[in-house]
Amino acid sequence: MNRFIRQLLPFGTLILLIAALSALEPDTFLTAENFFNVLSRSSVNGIIAMGMTAVIISGGIDLSVGSMMAVSGMVAGLIMTKDGSIVPTPVLMWVGTLAGLATGLACGLLNGALITKLNLPPFIVTLGTMSAFRGISYVMNDGMMFDVPTYTFLGQSTVASIPVNVLIFLAIALLGFFILRYTPLGRYTYAIGSNRQAAYHAGVNVNRNLLIIYTLTGLFVGLAAMIATSRTVSAQPTAGLSLELDIIAAVVIGGASLTGGRGTVIGTIIGTLLISFLRNGLTLLGISTNIQLVVIGAIIIGAVAIDQMARAKAVESR
């Protein structure tokens, strides 16, 4: 019961926020266009957050997702502009997209391999690759971006007036939900995060599962990178700067525990939307982005504080 209320809290806050903004700014906020705009912008964070949710449930962390996104986008941009023409050909766009996805996958695989083969803490490994990936993305075009003016499908087109990237986000969210809830891989993720030694003694192949989780996260980052590239029709080496913090925040607001074993896809989606709607609403209200940072910081701390108090109470009533 208590647990249920705890999970409802971020959702309630989200509904309240939307209601308040609808009342304050009915003309600009409460429009289909604005909603799709917010969802579309959430899609990049949301897709990466699905991977991050699994990583955090397993008791790990991935600080490199922002840099990984930049590298993936830059590899795609490099390939798309390879023939020297300003407008990339459809074939190159396809190849570039696949290369971007493959880059994300490879980066994730590298993280996973370093964590499991060398038995290093995920925080250290991804702190290192965060720096390295960012460096590589700057080197690739001397710190400049690649323009891909016709690469609009993933980020700017719609199907039945719903943005394509929102549909992709939805699909990845369903996939994440399904994996975590209904597959042994998902169950093992919870078990590893809750008690790695116990999971190992119960026959869970801990290393293989961690490798899969980090690699999958890399693939999701690659996908997000292509959406981000398409939204701005350019691959930028500065893409995703400090993105990892936003994503970790969304996962934590959604009820995941950084010590592992706890977290849900639905919670993470709510956390992601909460941050996006808050940003959007505050912007519409004319509050500066600097103040937005302060508000989001307060929400992160508040969400976790309330969570802690609820848990302490639950323990005491036992």
Place this chain on the structure above:
Amino acid sequence: MLPGWSLIWRSVIDNHESQNPPPLALRMTGISKRFGPVQALSDVTLTVRPGTVHALVGENGAGKSTLMKILAGVYQPDAGDIEIHGRREVFANPAAALEAGVSMIYQELDLAEHLTVAENIFLGAEPRGALPCMVGHGKMAAQAQELARQYSFDIRPSAAVEDLATGDCQIVEILKALRRKASILVMDEPTSSLSESEARRLFEVVRRLRSQGLAIIYISHRLEEIVDLADEVSVLRDGRLVHSEPASAMDIPKIVHHMVGRELTDFFPSRSAQIGDVLVQVTGLASDAGIENVGFEVRRGEIVGMAGLVGAGRTEVARAIFGVDKKRAGVVTLEGRELRIASPADAIRNGIAFLTEDRKRTGLCLELACSWNITLPSLEQIGFRPFIKPGRESRIAADVGSRMSVKWSSPRAPASSLSGGNQQKLLIARWLLADSKFLIFDEPTRGIDVGAKAEVYLLLNRLAEEGKGILFISSELPELFGVADRILVMRRGRLVGNLVTKETTPEEVMHLAAVEEKT
């Protein structure tokens, strides 16, 4: 700092020793405490005289911990009084209890591992150095040394706590309490993680502290040591004090009787399993964890006990068989087939189960659902590949859980909500579901109450009747003799005895296990 109460009452005793009985060190009267719907304690009265060891016994959940946490100021009672050396006290927090001279030594020691012995002893009350803002390390070491000498403890103040054996860590905890001028010392299961010789040394320490006038409240599941050590015994059952008497008038059957409220005539079930052909054969097993050339066999329907002192390599044998430790040499065959096991996953696939001795560290995922803990090793075997069907999973878990008579509010409740005995049954249920052929139980009754112990014995028996082979590792000789068909004895990583239970005696087993210590 206030003058220590110990000094005050010591002078009180000196003055009145001849005329009056010594005053009480502790009197807790009419203590009641309720947590939500659970009445944890009702109207408990406990009196402890200085210079005595007062044993507090009771099954898990009887209220021992709650009572002691009230004494230590962790919980506040709903009703009742606490008097320390005749003075009424209300402890709003643990600091207040410490100030009044009550020190607790918990089962899980809470020392700062990276600090030295002296730094731990003086944690929070460091002597000052040249400047008031500095710690006087030299002074601190000297004072620690003096304290250790005063109570004749052999311990080096500059040693890092992480390098100490568990027994020495307890000595540090005791010194910490003595530094705080404790006059009432509560020890919660102090011997549960000690070897035989460390435990004997601890008993010496306890006797010495008693002779120096401390009042010691001693909580233990090991009734033998209570009969041996205690001056008085109080028994709690279902939150009530059911019996309190000098230990001289008590013996183990009597204590057990009060604890469970019934006679345990069939404490050890009668053996009825048919012993069949050889199921498991281990030959020449060796690992880098220190075991050499271990060989034995287990037949279908047989319970093979394994005795040995702590550190003799019993758990290491299990770990090598189960694939946790890498084998350096040796062959394990099951049903005549040689097994290649490189990880627990391989072992489980081949029908081997391992109930580890530390259920919190290597057994349970505490915050996950009971049902999840049960199905964890079997997820892919019981047809949950590729997808888990939650409804079916809950039914399967509920079914195997009820066969093990696990008491839970629901299979979805987190494993942390169960008592120790029920957690252990949950883990046994896990291996029941995995349908293993050969089960290794490492100290399955450690830290669980008498009633749950009897259930575990019964279950071992039932598994044997189903034709499974069981390796039963235990430090308690009575249960080995009560349950096992044969007893293997380990000493220093080697198998030194393979005895038929009916043809041997506890003395012989103990002698084999400890002979090197005696010479």
